[in-house]
Amino acid sequence: MTPKHDVVFTLEEVAKHDKPDDFYLIVDNKVYDVTNWQRKHPGGSSITMFRGQDATDAVRNFHPDQEKFERYLRVCQVGVLDQPVVVPPLMADFRALQQELRNEGLFEANMTFFVLWLAQVIALEIAAFYVIVSNPSMLGWQFWAGGVLLAIAQIQAGWLQHDLGHLAVFKSRSANQWAHHVTIGLLKGASSWWWKTRHNRHHSKTNILKKDPDIHNEPLFLFGEVMVPKKLGWKHIPYQKYYWWLLGPPVVTTLLFFQQNIKFIVRGRYYIDQFFTVAYFARHMIAFIPVVGFFPFVVLYFFFRLIESHWFTWITSMSHLPMKIMDVDEKQTWVESQLVSTQNMSPGLFNDWFTGHLNYQIEHHLFPLMPRHNYPLVAPRVQALCQKYGIEYRVRSLLGASQDVLDKLSSVAKVFEAHYGRDEKKSR
Numbered sequence: 001m002t003p004k005h006d007v008v009f010t011l012e013e014v015a016k017h018d019k020p021d022d023f024y025l026i027v028d029n030k031v032y033d034v035t036n037w038q039r040k041h042p043g044g045s046s047i048t049m050f051r052g053q054d055a056t057d058a059v060r061n062f063h064p065d066q067e068k069f070e071r072y073l074r075v076c077q078v079g080v081l082d083q084p085v086v087v088p089p090l091m092a093d094f095r096a097l098q099q100e101l102r103n104e105g106l107f108e109a110n111m112t113f114f115v116l117w118l119a120q121v122i123a124l125e126i127a128a129f130y131v132i133v134s135n136p137s138m139l140g141w142q143f144w145a146g147g148v149l150l151a152i153a154q155i156q157a158g159w160l161q162h163d164l165g166h167l168a169v170f171k172s173r174s175a176n177q178w179a180h181h182v183t184i185g186l187l188k189g190a191s192s193w194w195w196k197t198r199h200n201r202h203h204s205k206t207n208i209l210k211k212d213p214d215i216h217n218e219p220l221f222l223f224g225e226v227m228v229p230k231k232l233g234w235k236h237i238p239y240q241k242y243y244w245w246l247l248g249p250p251v252v253t254t255l256l257f258f259q260q261n262i263k264f265i266v267r268g269r270y271y272i273d274q275f276f277t278v279a280y281f282a283r284h285m286i287a288f289i290p291v292v293g294f295f296p297f298v299v300l301y302f303f304f305r306l307i308e309s310h311w312f313t314w315i316t317s318m319s320h321l322p323m324k325i326m327d328v329d330e331k332q333t334w335v336e337s338q339l340v341s342t343q344n345m346s347p348g349l350f351n352d353w354f355t356g357h358l359n360y361q362i363e364h365h366l367f368p369l370m371p372r373h374n375y376p377l378v379a380p381r382v383q384a385l386c387q388k389y390g391i392e393y394r395v396r397s398l399l400g401a402s403q404d405v406l407d408k409l410s411s412v413a414k415v416f417e418a419h420y421g422r423d424e425k426k427s428r
Contacts, residue, residue, distance in 0.1 A: 006079070006080070007031075007078060007079030007080070008079060008080060008081070008082045009024075009031045009078075009079050009080070009081055009082065010081070010082050011026075011054075011081065011085070014026055014031055014052055014053075014081075015052040015053070016052065017033070017051070017052050018051040018052030018053075019051070020035075020048070020051075021035060022035060023035045023038055023048070023051050023052075024051075024052060024078070025047075025050045025051065025052070025053060025054075025055045026053065026054040026055060026056065026081065026085065027054075027055055027056050027059050027073070028056055029080060029081045029084050029085060030077055030079075030080055030081075031077065031078055031079045031080060031081065032073050032076040032077050032078065033076055033077075033078045034047065034073070034076050037073070037076050044193065044196045044197035044198075044200050044201070045197050045200075045201060046062070046197070046200030046201045046203070046204045049201060049204040049205045049211050050204070053331065054085050056085070057091070057095075057333075057334035058204055058334070060095075060098075061334065061366075061367065061368055061369060062200065062203075062204075062368065062369070064107075064167055064171075064173065064369055065173065068173075088333060089389075090333060090335055090336070090385075090389050090391075091333050091334065091335065093385060093388070093389075094333075094334070094335050094366075094385065097381060097382075097385060098367070101367070101370070101378060101381075106370060106374045106377060106378060107367075107369060107370050107371070107374075108371070109168060109169050109170070109371040109373075110371065110373055111169075113371070113373045114160070114163065114169050114371075117156065117159070117160050118160060120156055121153050121156050121157045121160065121187060124149050124150070124152050124153035124156070125149075125150065125153045127149050128146040128147070128149035128150045128153065129146070129287060129288075131145050131146040131149060132146035132147075132288065132291060132292065132300075133291055136291045136292040136293075136296070138292075138296050138299065143292070143296070143300065144303070146300070147300050147303040147304045147307070148304070148307065150300075150304035151303075151304040151305075151306075151307035151308045151311070153187075154187075154188065154304060154305070154308040155308050155311045155312060155356075156356070157183065157187040157188055158188060158308070158312060158356070159355075159356025159357070159358070160183055160187075160356075161180060161183040161184040161187065161188060161190075161195070162199075162356065162358075163371070163372060164176050164177075164179045164180035164183055164184075165180050165184070165192070165195055165196060165199060166368050166369060167369055168368075168369055168370060168371045168372065169371070177192070180192045180195075180196075181272055181273065181276060182276065184276075185272075185273055185275075185276020185277055185279065185280060186276050186279055186280055186283070187280070188280065189258075189261075189276075189277050189280035189281060190257065190261050190277070191261050191264055191265045191270060191273035191277065192272075192273055193264070193265075193268065193270050193273060194260065194261050194264040194265065194270075194273070197264075198213050198214075201213055202214045203365065203368055205329060205337075206320060206337065206338065206341040206342065206365065207224075207320055207323060207324060207325045207326060207340075207341035208325075208326045208328070208329050209224070209226065209227065209325070209326065209327055209328070211329065214316070214320065215320070215321070215325055218232040218233050219232060219233050219234040220233075220234065220240070220243075220247055221233070221237075221240050221244070221247075221248065221409070222237055222240070222412050222416065223321050223325055223408065223409075223412065224324075224325025224326075224412065225325075225411070225412055225415045226325060226326065226327040227325070227412070228412065228415050228416050228419050229419065233416060235420075237412070237413055237416040237417075238413045238414075238416055238417045239413070240409050240412070240413050241406055241409040241410045241413060244406070244409055248313060249309055249310040249313035249314055249317075250306060250309055250310065251309065252309050252312065252313045253305060253308055253309040253312055253313070254302060254305045254306055254309045261277065262277075265277065284297075284301065285297065288300060314402060314405070315354075315355050315356075315358060316358070317405050318343075318345060318396070318398070318401035318402060318404065318405055319342060319343060319344075319345075319358060319361040319401075320341055320342060320343075320361075321404075321405050321408050322343065322401065322404035322405060322407070322408050323340065323341045323342060323343055323394075324340050324341060325341075326341075334366075335366065335385075335391070336391065338362065338365040338366050339362065339386065339391050339392065339393065341365075342361050342362050342365050342394075343361065343362070343394035343395065343396055343401065343404075344359055344360055344361055344362050344363075344379075344393075344394065344395045344396070345359035345361075345395065345396055345397065345398055345401050346359065346395060346396070346397050346398065347359060347360070347376060347379070351398065352376075354398075356372070357372035357373070357375050358372075359398075360372070360375035360376065360379055362379075362382060362393065363375040363378050363379055363382055366382060
């Protein structure tokens with residue numbers, strides 16, 4: 001009998017195993033049947049984005065310990081490819097660059113950077129408390145100034161949990177994961193597992209319908225022209241550029257993410273995340289209700305979360321929504337798929353702080369394991385690679401990228417109007 005590791009598959013044969021109950025993938029020319037293992041994947045459901053596909057570059061860019069990954073999947077190997085996957089020159093150069101950066105230590109975190117970032121968050125929260133205590137009346141400017149400080153603390157804590165979620169701070173995976181549970185839970189009131197499941201899918205298949213959850217906000221909003229014929233939006237899409245200001249940034253973290261988090265951790269019985277979520281609200285209530293009272297606390301809470309929601313939504317929207325949104329998985333190379341769906345914003349000390357270095361979104365998507373303080377060092381080399389292969393490396397100012405989002409909403413609305421008419425309710 002032929003050992004299972006010696007069974008030979010063609011790419012076409014592997015591609016047929018692309019169902020939830022029949023799931024093969026390829027890593028380094030080895031074929032794995034992960035049908036029964038997919039629910040155990042530590043990175044959540046992102047693995048399902050590669051059913052029947054070569055996932056080599058995704059695995060390399062999401063897993064810092066390749067040997068450990070191979071040990072996990074060894075029992076799942078069912079064979080090998082009949083011939084090695086052809087590596088295009090672009091990807092050969094990218095992999096060479098990636099190895100150079102690793103050899104230069106650019107995937108190593110500067111712990112001082114992250115300690116100071118955490119200290120900033122703590123200092124902002126303490127300052128907010130004492131500013132509010134100095135005059136807890138809602139009629140005083142101190143109440144609202146404290147709310148602004150809490151909003152800044154929230155967004156900066158958000159950037160920090162993002163680093164930990166990408167395993168970009170500690171060398172140990174488990175240290176990153178536990179620190180992520182604490183940071184996103186205790187400082188943000190959100191679930192680590194919810195974030196991981198959602199965000200890793202976004203990185204795996206950015207701007208691809210039914211795979212990237214960040215582009216699905218229908219029926220209220222349609223972000224891509226390819227979504228229009230699918231009857232996903234409601235009849236008011238021609239006006240989405242205008243109600244974006246009311247139903248877009250104001251509600252993302254205040255209502256949408258909160259509802260999704262609670263539903264996720266209750267249904268999934270994620271008790272650790274439940275504990276930290278309760279602790280998040282408890283610490284705010286204990287700190288502020290005795291000072292300002294219950295109703296003013298509710299006002300304060302929604303005030304600082306509203307500011308944070310605007311801040312977060314605009315930054316994340318500017319990186320991807322103006323770019324190409326694809327109807328189907330075009331199975332491009334890792335580099336092409338990230339560049340076609342991602343743009344940067346101008347660098348600079350303020351922009352770096354304001355965006356949590358996500359103004360280097362291209363570098364972040366190409367190297368999600370890299371500590372963000374190294375993005376400015378890497379960016380010129382990524383630009384050189386793009387120039388060599390004629391790939392657009394798009395950089396916009398903050399204001400320019402904001403306008404890009406509004407322009408995209410408007411262009412999709414025009415396509416919708418041409419397809420269905422402005423006031424005619426489309427059939428379902």
